[in-house]
């Protein structure tokens with residue numbers, strides 16, 4: 001895929017997909033129904049109306065081709081996010097329902113064209129036309145629930161963050177309240193919610209910054225709790241999805257303060273769990289909130305992390321743009337990785 005095509009993200013594509021509800025489809029037909037073929041003889045009028053119904057079903061459900069293609073080619077990151085929220089089997093079933101309804105509408109339109117032409121009496125033409133309308137509409141009516149489900153899916157997809165896989169990326173992860181959102185906001189001035197209480201971030205957010213003339217993408221993730229992967233809730237799984245499926249450098253923040261959600265050894269266990277899904281992406285242990293602890297506590301924390309991981313952690317004041325930019329410059333310098341991807 002070329003670079004330009006890659007920058008058109010699935011959420012942007014989803015914004016152009018219009019999924020109608022069944023009642024909208026019906027309203028549109030009703031509005032046009034009386035006007036179609038009004039001045040024509042009865043047979044031609046009914047034929048024109050059948051054609052109009054078939055055309056409306058065809059045009060108003062043509063989104064299904066686009067949606068099918070979009071879902072089929074979805075990058076694993078977006079795929080995971082979508083199917084955390086929506087049932088994949090249902091989505092398949094609903095898409096099939098609509099494809100089938102489109103086919104049947106055309107089939108009955110053709111079939112009844114001949115049936116109507118074979119009628120001689122006005123009453124018989126009307127009766128057969130009404131039968132045709134029923135047979136053309138009932139398959140799409142049966143997809144009513146599916147149309148609504150897919151409409152919600154498209155809205156959800158269109159609100160996901162647009163991630164450009166061709167940019168160097170930093171994924172910021174860690175337990176709750178360690179300063180992940182502060183870090184991304186400091187680096188990028190993205191408008192991200194930051195608060196004193198944990199679980200503020202419930203979705204994945206993206207920010208951008210320029211370091212040494214190069215655009216860097218930063219991903220803010222929800223906080224990770226101390227529990228096994230299979231016990232994680234949907235919000236935590238969004239963070240896991242980013243760690244697993246996006247290419248980039250992972251900055252894992254740890255909170256050394258007394259008010260942290262967990263003591264450092266537990267935060268390191270969370271880090272190990274997170275690391276286990278990241279493959280061989282660079283994983284940067286970083287102590288945050290360094291302005292809030294005495295230097296002795298900071299050096300003890302650094303020693304503890306060194307002892308447990310064999311790596312010297314970086315340090316940062318996550319709510320200070322200069323400190324964050326210095327850190328990013330440092331890690332980009334030592335982990336220069338052009339992140340080509342299959343997104």
Ligand SMILES: Nc1nc2c(ncn2[C@@H]2O[C@H](COP(=O)(O)OP(=O)(O)OP(=O)(O)O)[C@@H](O)[C@H]2O)c(=O)[nH]1
Pocket residue numbers: 175176177178179180181182183193194195196197198199200201202221222223224288289290291292316317318319320
């Ligand atoms: N003094 C100081 N405060 C910080 C620092 N980093 C974050 N904070 C504060 O810590 C609190 C939590 O920060 P957030 O950035 O929302 O933390 P988070 O990791 O995104 O939290 P969740 O989204 O809830 O997981 C906020 O009140 C921040 O202002 C830091 O380095 N120094």
Ligand SMILES: [Mg+2]
Pocket residue numbers: 180181182193194200201220221222
């Ligand atoms: Mg946050």
